[in-house]
Amino acid sequence: MIKRIFLLPFIAVGLSVEAQSLGNSPYAAFGIGEVKYDNSVETNSMGGINTAYIWDFNNSFNFKNPAANTNLELTSFRVQMTNENQSLKSDFNGLSANKHSNYLSNISIAFPISKKLKFGLGYQPYSSKRYDIITSKILADSTVKANRFYGEGTLSTIQAAFGYQVNKEFAVGLRSNFYFGKLSDVEELAYSNAELINGFETSNKIKTFNFTLGSTYQKKFKNDKKLTLGATYTFGTTGNVKTQFLNSTYYYYLDQKLNVTEIEKKTSEDKNLIPTEASLGIGYGHDAKWFASAQIDYKKGSTTMFLGQPFSYQDSYRISAGGWYLPNYNDFRSYLNRVVYRYGAFYEKGNLNVNGTNINQYGITAGVTLPFEKSNAVRMSGIDLGLEFGRRGTLENNLIQQNFFNVKVGINFADKWFQKRVYE
Incomplete structure (x- = not known):
């Protein structure tokens, strides 16, 4: 059955699918869907650099590399939204x-437990799919x-760092x-001279977890310049993924299977759901002034069940570069001088291969951090x-x-909410 999924007309007809629940890519139909993690606005605006990214100020927590939180001194509460817009076309x-x-x-939410120990807790959607093609x-x-x-479903993640x-x-x-959630895929086969429909359904019920180790080394020089090195390693998932495959016949009456x-x-x-x-x-930068970084990410291929057959992701990598610039965070006469300007670019050799063709992507990014009018370097x-x-x-x-x-739009509320509890 899996061979029918890769027919060229199937891919082209994917242009007519309904909007994804967490995105719009027709390639979300494959495997565990379209991966959304990591969704941080500030790092995404810099091409996705985060491994050697230690924010110079005291109000931000880096979940991607949990070691890169040296300067966090405030409680940071973040809420972020994403608006996605896709223009799809095919020669078919x-x-x-x-x-x-x-x-x-x-x-x-993130806060310091002590001067040396920092903690963060967060929620993000990891992947999603929703499609209906005839x-x-x-x-x-x-x-x-x-x-x-x-098919439909969402895989979400709760992270503690x-x-x-x-x-x-x-x-x-x-x-x-x-990681938790449910993902399902169904293929139905029908003939005009037959009363029954033949259905092939794969359902995945996911409750699993993994761990990431991170490290950073930052050398500061006398001229306020600094060099930062970072590394992370994420182990494959070790929890439970239950997969059920059902081959059955039935007919519909008022959208009900009978x-x-x-x-x-x-x-x-x-x-083996989330790969290693x-x-x-x-990165290199000037303290509280500018920062630039380059990064390479590697993701090992993995296999999951898709319509009763193993579906394999190939090894992939991503190269990204980006940074930020802050004119003068203490200039209260000019608001624009206190705005953080971010930039970046990336290229990703994707883990999806369809009809012998790699599905790769590339892009450029930009962004700003707009401080509240009464915000300063302390808050x-x-x-x-x-x-x-x-x-x-x-x-x-x-x-x-x-x-x-x-x-992408996010709000960061940073203040000394837990200061007494933290430093007692």
């Missing part, structure tokens, strides 16, 4: 479409053959991720705005090319 019958979606992409074909005997492919400053230059961190007859039903359990990852980063609350322009996929082999324009 000249099809094109536009898709839009909005969703809560991040909510977190194809039809007239056979030689005038019988109409119809295939329907549909600790960062510890070992000495003036070196820090380590640990993050745990708990006369269901099971042909084959089997279940399996697996732990590693990241290296390097820097504000609004984060981020823009992302890019392209994923290709027109080759009648596949889909998607141009995307995403807008």
